[in-house]
Amino acid sequence: MRTHDTGGWLAFELSVLNRLRFGSVAIPFADRPDLGRFLKRSGIRVVANSPLRASHAACVSAIGNSGERLSDDEVAMVLEDAYVPQYRLRNPALRNWFGETDAWWFDNVRANIDRLTNDASKAIALTVGGKVGDYVLSFDDETARLRQPLSKVFERLVALDEPAPQNGEDNECKCTDPVEFIAESYTDLFFLRLPAPRFGTLKEELGNDAWKEVWVRGDEAFWADLEKSLLGRLGSHVETRSQYLELLQDALVTAKHIKKWAIEHVEDGFVHTQEIVDAISKVRKVDTVFTKDFSELTGIKAVIITA
Secondary structure, three states: OOOOOOHHHHHHHHHHHOOOOOOEEEEOOOOOOHHHHHHHHOOOEEEEEOOOHHHHHHHHHHHHOOOOOOOHHHHHHHHOOOOOOOOOOOOHHHHHOOOHHHHHHHHHHHHHHOOOOOHHHHHHHHHHHHHHHHHHHOOOOOOHHHOOOHHHHHHHHHHHOOOOOOOOOOOEEEOOOHHHHHHHOOOOEEEEEOOOOEOOOHHHHHHHHHHHHHHHHOOOOOHHHHHHHHOOOOOOEOOOHHHHHHHHHHHHHHOOOOOEEEEEEEEOOOOOHHHHHHHHHOOOOOOEEEEEEOOOOOOOEEEEEEO
16 A cells, blocks of 8 residues: 655556556556546546545545535535534544644544544545645644644635546446455556555554544544455565565456456565566466566666556
């Protein structure tokens, strides 16, 4: 569930996929919705998945949404009494990341979002709320005086948010185990962003972004159950390289029914590209290996293998 935020990474993905012919795509690890959004704009039917509810909300907002935006009334509902303290925080875990006043804002806004009646509106509001949190966490003690009130930041982000494209297709966004998602997907293309080998907990891997999952879910009691649901599947905790490759092999076998594959790998030294190619070759003939060197920016190399 590694995230890359450079436009160059998306450009590399699109440059490879533009060489392939497909009318629909399944993305089992859609930790970010940007690729799906671009493909949707091109008329492709997109089916995206993430086991994380925060990422799922972002996908619904950008991919599952058919051009809807938050209305002024919905924004007003979300921000109603946002700074008013209640008897106690519904989600006290927010204090692990935010000061008391900010924690009340996020706690009240999360409760208000549940009052919205439209699923797309809820997803948009959750996604914008996540961006507000990123805004808050970008400040330190020295720069905090430059911050704007969070409700104003929310309103500004809503105003700047570009409506999701419409393409007349039945685009879907799911929040389930990625391997189960693969088994149930019937599309022209299988686009797999290989998750980074994970040696710690999912919460540890998410780092500062872990707050979004805690905020969306309403507490932090879910981590153990989420880890258990992923156990023994691609994306779960691993101890060795061979274990990671075995999980990859299982996922690829599950995807045999999908005609075309594009597998994205990050060459970071733990699992080598040739090992990924060998794993794919056991299930299907490899067509082409595309590479893009991001070493000047991130110290890593991106690889997309088509089969």
